[in-house]
Amino acid sequence: MTELHTPRLRLRPARQGDLAALHAVLSDARAMRCWSTPPHDNLEITQAWLRGMISAPPETSHDFIVEHQGQVIGKAGFYQLPEIGFILHPDYWGRGLAREALEAVIASAFANYPIPKIIADVDPRNTGSLAVLARLGFTETGRAEKTFLLGDIWCDSVYLALERPLTSSSPSGLGGEAR
Template sequence: MIAGGPEISDDFVIEAQGRVIGKAGFWRLPEIGYILHPDYWGRGLATEALTAVIDHVMTTRDIDAVTADVDPANAASIRLLTGLGFEQTGAASRTWRVGGVWMDSLYFGLDRDRWKSRKTP
């Protein structure tokens, strides 16, 4: 987060009761990223945080869309993103190496118009 710099990054910590429990934002615009301590999963905090950071970047940056790269096995992240209006835009094999094991990616996107229409009653 610190190394990103404000011209390419817009990242925020997530706090609960004075304790840092995660982060949400854009380490490298326009790709969104997030992590939340497992003790706080299932409480809607990730949805709340991502809604806030997407609103922030859509109003303060001149970008037309945000993207995400998700492990296909991470069903919770896929539900989170699709619940926020992201649509799958592609897939690729062997894109990340984690602990010596190659992982695949699903790619998602959310454009400004879709974000605005999702928020309009």
């Protein structure tokens, strides 16, 4: 897998040394409020999650660790194409970093895979993620109630899609540079 670079970010494949930094994200209740699992309460859970990210087959996965100023701050990409997912540590929210990372991974996915569209499944309470995806051109395709159980709470889903652009540039024209 290639690395992607944006003005402020380095997106790279996951490696075992990312465990502590990813655990800081995946154990944070604020970050995990609308994720598909509860916060990770021990390193073993994060280790299994990281092992899955590292071993995911490249023909169906295009997932990246997100670094900002040399610090691992989250992940963005496709654990299972064509569904996009992203999570950043809350200390980095509100700076446009999620959008910057997603622009790069979306452009890379369309350039490297014959997918007609990218999809997303978002908890409707996650207004920040919904806003980021809307700014990237995603449109709502449907909604469903009680689609997954998070701890003991049923969560709903908003389904979104982004069609492959007619040109090879990213949705905003600001894709990351592959290296």
